[in-house]
Amino acid sequence: MNKWLYLILALVLVGCTTQGEKKEEVETLTTQPPIIPDILEETATESTVPVEIADIIPLEISDVTGIPSRRTIYFDYDHSNISAEARNILKEHANYLIEHPDAWLRLEGHTDERGSREYNLALAELRLYTSKEMLKILGVQEDQLMILPYGEERPSSLEHDEESWLLNRRVELVYP
Amino acid sequence: MRTLFFCLLTYLTLFNQSHAILTIDITGGTEGGGQPIAITPFTLETGLSPLFEDIAKIVSEDLYRTGRFAIMPKHTLPEQPLDSNQIQFSQWQAAGMPHLVVGRILSREGAYTVEFELFDVLKGKQMIGYRYPANTQNIRQIAHQISDQIYHTLTGERGVFSTRIVYVTVQRNDKKVQYHLYIADVDGANPRMMLESPEPIFSPTWSPDGQHIAYVTYQGDGRNKGMAIYIQEISTGQRKVVSAEQGMNAAPAWSPDGTRLALTLSKDGNSEIYILNLQDSALTRLTNNPAIDTEPEWSPDGKSLVFTSNRGGRPQIYRISSQGAKAQRLTFKGSYNARPRFSPNGEQLALLHNGGNGYQIAVLDLKSKQYKILTKTSLDESPCFAPNGSMILYTTGTSLSAVSIDGRVHQRLAEALGEVREPAWSPFFD
Numbered sequence: 001m002n003k004w005l006y007l008i009l010a011l012v013l014v015g016c017t018t019q020g021e022k023k024e025e026v027e028t029l030t031t032q033p034p035i036i037p038d039i040l041e042e043t044a045t046e047s048t049v050p051v052e053i054a055d056i057i058p059l060e061i062s063d064v065t066g067i068p069s070r071r072t073i074y075f076d077y078d079h080s081n082i083s084a085e086a087r088n089i090l091k092e093h094a095n096y097l098i099e100h101p102d103a104w105l106r107l108e109g110h111t112d113e114r115g116s117r118e119y120n121l122a123l124a125e126l127r128l129y130t131s132k133e134m135l136k137i138l139g140v141q142e143d144q145l146m147i148l149p150y151g152e153e154r155p156s157s158l159e160h161d162e163e164s165w166l167l168n169r170r171v172e173l174v175y176p
Numbered sequence: 177m178r179t180l181f182f183c184l185l186t187y188l189t190l191f192n193q194s195h196a197i198l199t200i201d202i203t204g205g206t207e208g209g210g211q212p213i214a215i216t217p218f219t220l221e222t223g224l225s226p227l228f229e230d231i232a233k234i235v236s237e238d239l240y241r242t243g244r245f246a247i248m249p250k251h252t253l254p255e256q257p258l259d260s261n262q263i264q265f266s267q268w269q270a271a272g273m274p275h276l277v278v279g280r281i282l283s284r285e286g287a288y289t290v291e292f293e294l295f296d297v298l299k300g301k302q303m304i305g306y307r308y309p310a311n312t313q314n315i316r317q318i319a320h321q322i323s324d325q326i327y328h329t330l331t332g333e334r335g336v337f338s339t340r341i342v343y344v345t346v347q348r349n350d351k352k353v354q355y356h357l358y359i360a361d362v363d364g365a366n367p368r369m370m371l372e373s374p375e376p377i378f379s380p381t382w383s384p385d386g387q388h389i390a391y392v393t394y395q396g397d398g399r400n401k402g403m404a405i406y407i408q409e410i411s412t413g414q415r416k417v418v419s420a421e422q423g424m425n426a427a428p429a430w431s432p433d434g435t436r437l438a439l440t441l442s443k444d445g446n447s448e449i450y451i452l453n454l455q456d457s458a459l460t461r462l463t464n465n466p467a468i469d470t471e472p473e474w475s476p477d478g479k480s481l482v483f484t485s486n487r488g489g490r491p492q493i494y495r496i497s498s499q500g501a502k503a504q505r506l507t508f509k510g511s512y513n514a515r516p517r518f519s520p521n522g523e524q525l526a527l528l529h530n531g532g533n534g535y536q537i538a539v540l541d542l543k544s545k546q547y548k549i550l551t552k553t554s555l556d557e558s559p560c561f562a563p564n565g566s567m568i569l570y571t572t573g574t575s576l577s578a579v580s581i582d583g584r585v586h587q588r589l590a591e592a593l594g595e596v597r598e599p600a601w602s603p604f605f606d
Contacts, residue, residue: 078486078490078491104399106401113555114535114555115491115512115514115528115530115535115557116471116484116491116514116515116528116557116558117378117379117515117557117558117597117598118378118379118426118427118440118470118471118484118515119468119470119471119484119491119514119515121378121424121426121427121470122424122426122440122442122447122468122469122470123468125423125424125442125446125447126446126447126468129442129445129446146399146401147423148394148401148402148403149403149423149424149442150376153376153378154353154376158348160555176397176398176401
């Protein structure tokens with residue numbers, strides 16, 4: 001009789017614990033969904049330049065993909081001239097594009113918020129035009145360059161002061 | 177299922193409204209101005225269930241916002257006549273009211289009927305009276321038509337209360353930006369979403385018959401990402417690309433006869449103005465200059481266009497024949513004149529002007545060459561005329577504003593949840 005009682009008690013206990021475990025399992029599943037790993041992009045691994053000791057310094061201006069890290073050039077108010085600083089940045093990108101003839105670059109043109117929207121779009125377009133011409137002079141093939149004017153539509157700073165306006169008058173060099 | 181569908185519809189309607197409703201405030205200039213008028217509450221025939229909309233309130237607000245009327249406050253009305261034969265004109269004369277509006281809502285064979293009458297108080301005579309077949313859906317529309325009739329009778333000018341506006345809203349959540357294109361009644365009611373996009377939408381403009389809008393946005397991705405000009409039919413929402421050239425596709429402007437679209441393209445080097453024939457898609461180049469040429473606008477007679485160019489160093493307005501030939505400079509005052517829009521009679525240009533006090537809205541009289549600066553803010557944009565020429569609607573900062581052509585009355589149209597910009601006022605719909 002005692003044996004039977006123990007057995008039943010044991011079964012009940014097992015039942016309880018398994019039930020409890022199951023319940024816990026369900027809760028765990030609902031609160032913690034499985035972690036889906038990010039898929040590493042092929043280009044990132046493929047174009048990684050093998051690092052030698054002598055390459056450490058260039059790495060400061062390049063990320064692991066080899067694309068120059070300075071990807072924005074700035075302009076004066078209502079102007080589209082390429083400054084010396086901007087030319088240096090464009091030179092880095094020209095070198096990269098010459099070394100990677102399969103790569104292509106999209107130049108996105110922006111202005112500050114002052115003035116009319118459509119005039120600013122045309123001004124952004126003019127900045128793209130001068131940037132593109134400079135890259136071509138520096139040896140980049142025309143078919144490696146796409147342009148997209150945004151005008152005042154996509155400010156990088158939303159404030160309404162000289163500092164923000166300066167940051168917003170720019171061409172961004174985008175490797176999509 | 178039907179209930180679910182209804183719930184979904186209600187949800188969508190509420191959702192849309194919570195995202196887009198414009199509120200209008202008079203921000204200055206009406207004090208002491210405007211002719212007095214009394215508008216009594218519209219009486220409801222006994223037994224009729226009350227309507228959602230208050231017609232007298234809508235008419236009062238319409239007339240008040242023009243700045244040309246001083247509406248008698250409701251609590252000071254000497255009487256609320258149930259019928260026109262009950263009006264005691266002496267009471268209204270004593271109250272100093274030259275004009276009085278009375279109206280009523282009746283039921284005829286199961287449908288609503290709205291009647292109104294406008295009285296000359298001194299003569300004790302009806303000036304106009306109309307009856308409208310109504311239902312619960314068209315009460316606002318009828319109220320605006322009543323406002324149009326009163327305004328026309330008392331000012332001699334056509335009212336714009338039944339017209340609409342198109343505008344762009346921008347909502348920023350963290351780094352995500354959503355652009356919407358809306359059409360709403362001119363008082364901000366009945367907003368209807370025409371387009372939603374993560375890409376910028378700009379330069380919306382009405383076709384001369386008010387049935388289509390043209391606008392600019394971006395399409396495609398990767399190497400194919402680019403600008404495109406769309407034409408969208410308002411009634412169906414159907415749209416088509418009319419220009420997607422390499423580089424810039426911008427600044428669409430309909431010819432007054434609706435057969436052509438002036439636009440700015442950079443496919444041949446830099447920004448130039450072209451005319452696209454909408455019937456055979458033929459493209460004609462209008463300008464040829466290494467400087468920026470953009471923002472074309474047709475004169476109301478269709479014979480010429482005005483546009484913005486920096487060919488003289490800074491942005492200024494030029495005029496060119498729609499057949500081509502040499503452009504003539506129109507603006508000489510101020511360092512910046514851009515984005516011209518003709519007044520309906522073709523005698524004035526509304527433009528964006530900088531004469532040293534920031535970017536302001538100005539009106540240039542083409543005969544006298546006089547500028548009139550209408551705003552005091554410094555980051556204004558995108559002016560356009562009301563179809564009767566009485567007001568100019570524009571963007572200031574993150575909201576819209578309207579100013580009467582004499583600069584006296586200012587209104588602000590704001591959207592609670594985001595930025596509103598680039599308004600365009602519809603033509604009259606008949």
